[in-house]
Amino acid sequence: MFGLALRSLRHRTGAFAASFLAMFLGSAIIMAFASMLDTAQASGATGTARETLSIMANVVGGWGLLLSVFAVASTLTLAVRQRAQEIALLKSVGATPAQLRRMITGEAAGLAVLAALLGIVPAMLLGRGLLGLLHGTDQVPSDIGYSFGPVALSMGIGITLVSAVAAAMITARRTTRVRVAESMADAAVGDGRMSRKRIVFAVLFLVAAGWEALITVTVMDGKGSDAMATSGQADILAAIGLALLSPVIMRGATAVAAGPLRALGSAGELAAATMRRRTSALASAVTPVILFVGTAVGTLFLQATENAAMDDAGLAKTAEQKSIETLNFVVIGMVVLFTAIMLVNTLIAAIAHRRREFGQTRLAGATPGQVLAAVGLESAVLTVTGVLCGTVASVFTIVPFGLARRDSATPDGSVWTYVAVVALAAVLTGVTAHGAARRAVRVPAVEAALR
Amino acid sequence: MFGRKGPDPAGQATGEALRLEGVRKVYGTDGNRVVALDGVSLSLPAGSFTAVMGPSGSGKSTLLQCAAGLDSPTEGRVLVDGAELTGENETELTKFRRQRIGFVFQQFNLLPTLNVMQNVVLPLKLAGRKVDRELAREVLGRVGLAERLGHLPAELSGGQQQRVAIARALVTRPHVLFADEPTGALDTRSARDVLGLLQESVHMSGQTVVMVTHDPVAASFANAVLYLADGRIVGHQSAPTAEAVAERMTHLAEEVERQRTMAEA
Numbered sequence: 001m002f003g004l005a006l007r008s009l010r011h012r013t014g015a016f017a018a019s020f021l022a023m024f025l026g027s028a029i030i031m032a033f034a035s036m037l038d039t040a041q042a043s044g045a046t047g048t049a050r051e052t053l054s055i056m057a058n059v060v061g062g063w064g065l066l067l068s069v070f071a072v073a074s075t076l077t078l079a080v081r082q083r084a085q086e087i088a089l090l091k092s093v094g095a096t097p098a099q100l101r102r103m104i105t106g107e108a109a110g111l112a113v114l115a116a117l118l119g120i121v122p123a124m125l126l127g128r129g130l131l132g133l134l135h136g137t138d139q140v141p142s143d144i145g146y147s148f149g150p151v152a153l154s155m156g157i158g159i160t161l162v163s164a165v166a167a168a169m170i171t172a173r174r175t176t177r178v179r180v181a182e183s184m185a186d187a188a189v190g191d192g193r194m195s196r197k198r199i200v201f202a203v204l205f206l207v208a209a210g211w212e213a214l215i216t217v218t219v220m221d222g223k224g225s226d227a228m229a230t231s232g233q234a235d236i237l238a239a240i241g242l243a244l245l246s247p248v249i250m251r252g253a254t255a256v257a258a259g260p261l262r263a264l265g266s267a268g269e270l271a272a273a274t275m276r277r278r279t280s281a282l283a284s285a286v287t288p289v290i291l292f293v294g295t296a297v298g299t300l301f302l303q304a305t306e307n308a309a310m311d312d313a314g315l316a317k318t319a320e321q322k323s324i325e326t327l328n329f330v331v332i333g334m335v336v337l338f339t340a341i342m343l344v345n346t347l348i349a350a351i352a353h354r355r356r357e358f359g360q361t362r363l364a365g366a367t368p369g370q371v372l373a374a375v376g377l378e379s380a381v382l383t384v385t386g387v388l389c390g391t392v393a394s395v396f397t398i399v400p401f402g403l404a405r406r407d408s409a410t411p412d413g414s415v416w417t418y419v420a421v422v423a424l425a426a427v428l429t430g431v432t433a434h435g436a437a438r439r440a441v442r443v444p445a446v447e448a449a450l451r
Numbered sequence: 452m453f454g455r456k457g458p459d460p461a462g463q464a465t466g467e468a469l470r471l472e473g474v475r476k477v478y479g480t481d482g483n484r485v486v487a488l489d490g491v492s493l494s495l496p497a498g499s500f501t502a503v504m505g506p507s508g509s510g511k512s513t514l515l516q517c518a519a520g521l522d523s524p525t526e527g528r529v530l531v532d533g534a535e536l537t538g539e540n541e542t543e544l545t546k547f548r549r550q551r552i553g554f555v556f557q558q559f560n561l562l563p564t565l566n567v568m569q570n571v572v573l574p575l576k577l578a579g580r581k582v583d584r585e586l587a588r589e590v591l592g593r594v595g596l597a598e599r600l601g602h603l604p605a606e607l608s609g610g611q612q613q614r615v616a617i618a619r620a621l622v623t624r625p626h627v628l629f630a631d632e633p634t635g636a637l638d639t640r641s642a643r644d645v646l647g648l649l650q651e652s653v654h655m656s657g658q659t660v661v662m663v664t665h666d667p668v669a670a671s672f673a674n675a676v677l678y679l680a681d682g683r684i685v686g687h688q689s690a691p692t693a694e695a696v697a698e699r700m701t702h703l704a705e706e707v708e709r710q711r712t713m714a715e716a
Contacts, residue, residue: 266577277564277603360560363521364619365549365574367542445541446521449560 016111018075018345023115023160025337026068031116031123031148031156032130033061038149039131049140052323056130063331065159071338073167074284078349080104080171101172108168109161116157123156124148133326139319194247205241209234209396216400225306225321227404232328235298235397236291242389243290246283253385254279261381267373270361275378281353282378285346286386289425292339293390296332296421298397303328304413305398309405336424344432351375351436358440359448368441372434379433383426390425467533468497468659469518469627474527476513476682487513488524489682497532497626498657500650502670502691504700505679511663512631514679518661519629520548532626549578553620553628555649557635559612561604561619567591568600571619578623590618594648610641617648621658628652630662634669646672667696680707 033056039045040053080087087100095103127148134140212234220227242249254275261268275282303325310317317325358371366374398411406412440448476488487510495501505511516522518529520536523544529536531551538544554560561570571587591597594614604612613633620628630649634642650672652658662673670676671693678686678699685707688699699706 266579269576270573273569274562274564357562357564360562361573361577362541362545363554363556363560364562364570365545365577365623367545367577369542370577444522446516449556450558 016079016107018341018348019072019079019108019164020111020115022068022071022075022338022341023112023164024119025341026064026072026163027112027116027119027156027160028123028126029064029334030061030068030159031119031152032126033057033064034155035123035127035146035148035152036130037151038147039127039144041151042147042149043144045140045144048319049144052134052139052319055323056134056327060327060330060334061155064334065163067334067338068160069163069167071342072164073170074287074342075345076108076164076167077171077174078345080168082349082353101169104172105165105168108164112161112164113157116160119156119160120153123152127152130330134323137319137322137326139323139326194245198244202241202244205237205244209238209241209393212237213396213400217403221404224309224405225324227401228302228306228324231397231401231404232299232302233397234400235294235394238393238396239291239294239390242294242393243287246286246290246389247279249385249389250279250282250286253381254282257381261377264377266366267370268377270366270370271374271377271381274357274374275381281350282382285343285350285429286382286389288339288343288346289383289386289429290389290393292335292343293387293421293425294393295335295339296394297391297418298394299328299332299335300417300421301394301398301411301413302401304417305402305405305411308412312406340428343428347379347429347432348436351433351440355440355443355448356450358437359443359445359450362441362445363449371441372437375433375437376430379429383429386429387422387425466497467494468499468531469493469495469661470528470530471518472528472530474514474517474524474529476510476517476522477525486682488517490527491679491682491684492527493677493684495627495659495661497659498653499675500653500660500673501662502673502676503661503663503679504665504667504670504676504696506700506703507665509679510682511665511679513682515629515631515661515663519552519554519627520544549574549623551626553623553625555613555616555620555628555630555633557632559604559609559616559636561612561615563604566601566603567596567607567615570604570615571622574619574623580623583622587618587622590622591615594618595644608641609637610644613637613641613645614648617645617652621652625658627659627661630660632664633662634664634666642666642669667693667700670696678703680704685710 036053036057040050045053090100090103128146131140131144131146135142135144212230216227216231216234220230254272258272258276261272306321306325310321361371362368399409402408402411471491471493474488474491475486478485478487489510491510491514503511503514513522517524520529520531520538521544523538531547534547534551536544536547538547562573565573568584568587568591571591572582572584575582575587588597588600591600594617596611596614596618599607599611604615607615613636617633628649633649634645637645646669649660649662653660653674660673662669664670671691673691674689676688676691676696677684678688680703685703686699688695
């Protein structure tokens with residue numbers, strides 16, 4: 001089965017591109033931060049410098065790990081689900097579920113090793129840049145030189161491999177368990193009903209976010225920058241909770257949007273009618289938007305409030321505060337990167353999946369322009385919903401921290417920061433959806449409808 | 452049965468519904484050319500029901516796609532109800548089709564996310580025309596689906612889906628209805644229902660129907676059969692019976708060969 005896995009990797013590079021990218025970036029980031037531990041070890045750094053280096057490695061590396069596992073799992077799930085037909089074919093010629101699982105995990109493992117090895121050189125450059133940043137802000141003395149060693153290598157390759165295999169095993173189990181006929185019908189039309197497990201997890205995450213917010217305004221009130229420790233994660237927890245609820249949220253959003261969409265003419269009617277039946281596909285597309293907006297807005301305004309509080313007090317930042325600021329921006333950078341991969345990948349896969357539907361719509365009399373307009377309207381609804389939910393999630397961080405730090409519920413910082421985050425989300429969604437839909441309508445309608 | 456309300460679309464009742472003049476379709480580039488249609492000319496009167504038959508690869512589907520404006524011929528002209536089918540791009544071709552042409556396909560091609568009623572009125576909505584729900588309901592009633600308006604295609608049998616597709620094609624009152632193997636995916640009984648509906652639309656309201664098929668029984672529902680081989684029309688038969696069509700199909704290759712020898716002599 002491993003031989004088949006390698007063959008299928010070689011002939012389907014497109015399908016695995018997103019998973020590969022997520023693994024590659026993930027391993028590069030993990031190795032870059034883990035190399036801070038190598039650096040601390042090799043240079044014999046002591047005191048604050050050593051602490052800063054290990055905080056960098058552990059905190060940011062930890063976030064990187066979480067994000068890359070999430071991104072790898074989401075991209076891999078799609079890559080496997082798109083092959084439902086191929087898997088059905090293999091089953092029909094006698095492949096057992098265990099053989100299929102070995103094939104899917106084998107593919108993921110091969111991909112992970114390759115991605116991690118290719119990630120080494122960029123990781124070294126990235127790690128060097130990171131240390132340079134720490135030197136530049138005087139958080140680490142400049143006589144501490146960079147080194148890339150066993151910790152970085154073993155963590156990078158090990159974590160990438162383990163997370164890829166784990167994600168593949170979960171996906172494979174789900175894919176191979178369903179019967180052939182079901183798996184074909186499954187993806188086509190989902191009504192967005194949610195499993196009980198999903199609801200329980202959503203509630204747990206939201207409760208945890210609420211709890212962090214509560215702790216921030218009670219226990220951490222007046223404790224200065226330390227309030228960041230509890231409020232910093234609340235937005236991410238809330239964003240994950242809302243993302244888990246996204247099927248319900250999208251169902252509500254499409255119901256609300258249906259009226260205004262219908263008023264926009266035939267493309268709007270088309271969008272309104274199809275969205276109603278596609279809430280689960282829309283839910284997986286809105287997830288990265290919620291995560292992106294929630295964490296980016298939350299963290300950026302958290303830092304802005306902190307900076308304003310320091311200015312008010314007329315204090316200069318300590319090395320620790322500076323490194324927290326660096327950490328915050330690095331985390332945002334990673335979140336943007338990985339959610340962007342997930343968003344682009346999910347949208348492209350979802351739209352490529354609808355090529356036949358677009359062909360049928362065109363045969364029923366839609367011009368390519370009408371199809372593109374309907375897709376555009378769908379992504380507008382998607383963006384607005386994602387931005388609203390993300391903003392709600394960010395409030396879990398911003399407001400409690402503002403209250404604890406400055407006794408003000410309104411955050412500091414420019415409204416343009418918010419506009420920029422929203423614009424980035426909108427552009428990413430809009431451009432990707434439009435590009436993928438254009439490609440889908442370039443195929444002659446009859447051909448597209450037949451396949 | 453499929454009575455039209457108000458005045459007929461221009462020229463519907465009289466004269467010529469479809470005309471092809473020297474239509475050629477060549478696929479591929481210089482090194483690797485395939486001539487799918489080799490100078491096809493034909494004229495079909497309004498209110499006729501014509502079956503196009505031929506072996507696999509004879510150009511049946513290409514003929515239908517060129518005549519229906521789904522593909523542009525390499526050479527020659529196509530006129531639907533006197534209007535030439537021209538269009539620089541897909542948008543213009545789509546607008547032409549919307550006004551004059553209806554389709555029924557082997558694979559039904561109903562939108563899986565829309566229910567029966569929504570599927571039927573979709574072409575009207577896309578064309579920005581007034582949606583006459585009464586008419587849609589009436590047509591759906593005629594095809595026997597009055598009770599199924601809110602169902603999704605996946606909840607219907609193949610025969611029912613094809614009847615929805617016919618209702619969708621008829622509700623726009625096209626000048627010509629093209630059907631590409633409309634019974635290819637159906638059991639014999641549903642196939643007969645579907646063919647009966649097509650026949651009824653011709654007899655009762657003067658609909659023009661062009662149907663591509665390889666099934667002699669399906670062809671026998673038509674008023675006339677055109678035989679196609681190697682991209683050319685090689686024969687014509689009026690008032691066909693299934694037996695006569697099957698007989699002629701069996702000997703089509705010999706007939707083509709004989710015609711070629713005669714032409715060369």
